[in-house]
Amino acid sequence: MASSSSSSSPIYVMVNGVSGKMGHATATSVVKRPGYELVPYALTKRAKEPTDVEGVAVEGIVVGESGEDAGAVLERAKKEYPGLVVVDYTLPESVNENAALYVAHGVPFVMGTTGGDREKMLADVEKSGNYAVIAPQMGKQVVAFQAMMQRMSEMFPGAFNDYTLSVVESHQKTKVDTSGTAKAIVESFRALGVQPFDDDDIELVRNPNDSVDRMGVPETYLDGHAYHTYRLTSPDGTVAFEFQHNVNGRAIYAQGTVDAVLFLHRQLYGKPGGATQKLYDMIDVLEAGVMR
Amino acid sequence: MASSSSSSSPIYVMVNGVSGKMGHATATSVVKRPGYELVPYALTKRAKEPTDVEGVAVEGIVVGESGEDAGAVLERAKKEYPGLVVVDYTLPESVNENAALYVAHGVPFVMGTTGGDREKMLADVEKSGNYAVIAPQMGKQVVAFQAMMQRMSEMFPGAFNDYTLSVVESHQKTKVDTSGTAKAIVESFRALGVQPFDDDDIELVRNPNDSVDRMGVPETYLDGHAYHTYRLTSPDGTVAFEFQHNVNGRAIYAQGTVDAVLFLHRQLYGKPGGATQKLYDMIDVLEAGVMR
Numbered sequence: 001m002a003s004s005s006s007s008s009s010p011i012y013v014m015v016n017g018v019s020g021k022m023g024h025a026t027a028t029s030v031v032k033r034p035g036y037e038l039v040p041y042a043l044t045k046r047a048k049e050p051t052d053v054e055g056v057a058v059e060g061i062v063v064g065e066s067g068e069d070a071g072a073v074l075e076r077a078k079k080e081y082p083g084l085v086v087v088d089y090t091l092p093e094s095v096n097e098n099a100a101l102y103v104a105h106g107v108p109f110v111m112g113t114t115g116g117d118r119e120k121m122l123a124d125v126e127k128s129g130n131y132a133v134i135a136p137q138m139g140k141q142v143v144a145f146q147a148m149m150q151r152m153s154e155m156f157p158g159a160f161n162d163y164t165l166s167v168v169e170s171h172q173k174t175k176v177d178t179s180g181t182a183k184a185i186v187e188s189f190r191a192l193g194v195q196p197f198d199d200d201d202i203e204l205v206r207n208p209n210d211s212v213d214r215m216g217v218p219e220t221y222l223d224g225h226a227y228h229t230y231r232l233t234s235p236d237g238t239v240a241f242e243f244q245h246n247v248n249g250r251a252i253y254a255q256g257t258v259d260a261v262l263f264l265h266r267q268l269y270g271k272p273g274g275a276t277q278k279l280y281d282m283i284d285v286l287e288a289g290v291m292r
Numbered sequence: 293m294a295s296s297s298s299s300s301s302p303i304y305v306m307v308n309g310v311s312g313k314m315g316h317a318t319a320t321s322v323v324k325r326p327g328y329e330l331v332p333y334a335l336t337k338r339a340k341e342p343t344d345v346e347g348v349a350v351e352g353i354v355v356g357e358s359g360e361d362a363g364a365v366l367e368r369a370k371k372e373y374p375g376l377v378v379v380d381y382t383l384p385e386s387v388n389e390n391a392a393l394y395v396a397h398g399v400p401f402v403m404g405t406t407g408g409d410r411e412k413m414l415a416d417v418e419k420s421g422n423y424a425v426i427a428p429q430m431g432k433q434v435v436a437f438q439a440m441m442q443r444m445s446e447m448f449p450g451a452f453n454d455y456t457l458s459v460v461e462s463h464q465k466t467k468v469d470t471s472g473t474a475k476a477i478v479e480s481f482r483a484l485g486v487q488p489f490d491d492d493d494i495e496l497v498r499n500p501n502d503s504v505d506r507m508g509v510p511e512t513y514l515d516g517h518a519y520h521t522y523r524l525t526s527p528d529g530t531v532a533f534e535f536q537h538n539v540n541g542r543a544i545y546a547q548g549t550v551d552a553v554l555f556l557h558r559q560l561y562g563k564p565g566g567a568t569q570k571l572y573d574m575i576d577v578l579e580a581g582v583m584r
Contacts, residue, residue: 242536286448
């Protein structure tokens with residue numbers, strides 16, 4: 001238990017959804033990175049065994065209809081862990097409810113959970129004046145690449161006029177839909193002038209054998225990977241550009257999330273009274289530069 | 293012979309250095325693209341047979357000590373081909389002299405020749421108020437990629453902190469030095485935070501067998517290609533980004549040069565009195581968007 005949020009005390013992080021894959025990966029990054037401390041409890045809807053995170057046992061405090069008052073738990077955490085930042089990797093159906101809870105108790109948070117009513121959440125949080133980073137993709141480097149392709153399409157419209165595009169993405173077989181990142185990048189390529197290309201033209205690889213043989217995914221990561229290849233070919237076939245971003249596991253997202261925590265903490269405590277802007281995304285985190 | 297530079301008349305292009313590889317490729321693009329007309333003579337220092345460009349015979353008028361006055365030839369060309377734009381693909385040792393010549397006679401020009409005293413040329417042309425596009429790399433799409441990497445490093449410094457970089461580039465075996473484009477892009481990756489990487493760490497492939505086997509260069513293009521692969525790997529090895537730009541032959545540079553001609557022509561005649569800015573590079577051409 002700590003008594004201040006000065007620079008010498010660690011940054012306290014509560015990870016709601018710690019028993020899930022992304023929550024656990026993020027909590028692991030928190031424990032491993034110097035200067036951070038994982039709060040040994042988190043909110044949950046159903047009773048579970050404590051979650052072990054690199055030797056730290058995180059208790060799930062049942063809240064809601066069947067348990068304690070979630071707000072009371074947050075208030076207690078704020079007192080016990082000054083400067084607390086909450087990370088949310090829960091479920092799409094909890095996104096709006098949880099954001100409203102954090103806002104109601106003035107807890108800065110990083111929302112890594114996807115889904116829910118995004119527009120409503122962004123509007124609600126913006127209106128509240130609560131500090132938050134909200135982003136559907138926490139992989140900083142992937143976000144940087146995506147932002148650059150968008151910027152290129154704005155700065156140099158038609159630079160790849162009449163080029164042919166092909167896109168293939170491989171993910172774990174449980175991922176049903178097409179990658180949102182791939183769709184966003186295809187949108188930029190369209191603005192760069194490539195020949196007609198629909199989102200449906202993105203080739204999905206979901207068969208483990210193909211993921212290994214064609215895309216080179218290590219077998220260890222068949223159940224969690226994101227491999228993307230974009231290829232642009234000039235009309236006469238003499239020029240080809242290829243861009244790949246290949247992610248194994250969840251470390252990149254976990255690290256990006258902890259970077260977002262640090263960023264948010266600095267916005268709050270880095271200057272007297274805190275930063276004027278309060279709602280951020282990963283582009284803001286990237287623009288702030290090296291986070292450690 | 294033409295009488296006006298109105299939109300109905302073609303854009304006249306004189307290609308100095310037409311007997312060289314890049315000059316010939318550019319002249320070929322001029323002849324093939326509707327709306328352009330190749331001037332059937334060009335400046336040369338030594339007597340040569342006329343150069344055939346897709347059926348157009350381009351006479352080399354010998355200028356300098358052993359021939360006609362270069363300025364007089366340019367003045368004649370200006371009269372015969374109103375709205376004339378000159379393209380220069382000559383030799384490094386002629387760069388400054390030629391730029392001074394075009395400036396002295398008020399001929400707008402696209403300088404594709406590399407080398408020479410670049411700073412002096414840029415300063416001289418800027419001071420003169422002559423219209424010109426001067427760029428060491430005319431491949432628009434390659435320039436766009438290079439500009440984006442630089443922009444990413446400025447916007448998101450440290451985004452690839454501690455990533456490992458590897459770079460390999462393959463060119464025709466006659467190219468001795470390391471690709472300037474590769475060095476410029478490596479500079480951006482340094483600003484993005486990669487682990488120490490010197491220009492000397494760029495791997496050069498100049499052996500034809502390696503170009504074919506390792507890089508996949510078609511045998512037809514062994515004597516003229518530019519294949520670049522950049523690979524970024526995260527410290528823990530779970531994330532990899534790969535960027536490739538692979539160019540066969542000279543078509544991309546020739547097309548970029550003709551785009552620069554059109555761009556320059558529009559700056560001159562697209563608005564009354566001409567554009568205020570007069571000295572441009574390929575970024576300006578790219579920002580102008582689709583050129584045909």
